[in-house]
Amino acid sequence: FIHEALCEDMLPFTFQIRSMNHHSVNMLTSLETGQAGPPPELQITDYKGCEELLHKTIETLKAVTPEQLDTLVKKPRPVNGIFISPIENVTSFLTSFSLPNFYFHTTTAYNLLRQKGVPIGKRDYLGAVELNLG
Helix, strand or coil, X not given: CCCCCCXXXXXXXXXXXXXXXXXXXHHHHHHHHCCCCCXXXXXXXXXXXXXXXXXXXXXXXXXXXXXXXXXXXXXXXXXXXXXXXXXXXXXXXXXHHHHXXXXXXXXXXXXXHHHCCCXXXXXXXXXXXXXXXX
16 A cells, blocks of 8 residues: 555655655754755655654654744755745745645645545544634
8 A cells, every 4th residue: 555646647655654754854954954855765665664754753843842943944044055034935935835745745645545445534634623712
């Protein structure tokens, strides 16, 4: 299953999982180093490897403090030779490139799981709804 794709010209499930990691954890690193690129090659040979990468990604993101994220966003830096000014353009890079890619690969992985009969639904994909009631 982990080597299957939705159609012939799409990359497999393992790539979707690697890309979810890449467009979250690795993009934070890209902002520190100024080097953005495709997801690194990772040897994932079974479903357990996909789960382990996702758990590692979640734990890494939980460890990032708001102050660390603010520092990354506010410090001007080049990314792949394109100068990104503080706040506005780094935020634009994240919201116009990384976040859409993250959602694309998450949706593709979700669809592959559904196609194989995994009993997950919209609530599993969306997570908890945050309501501001007051």
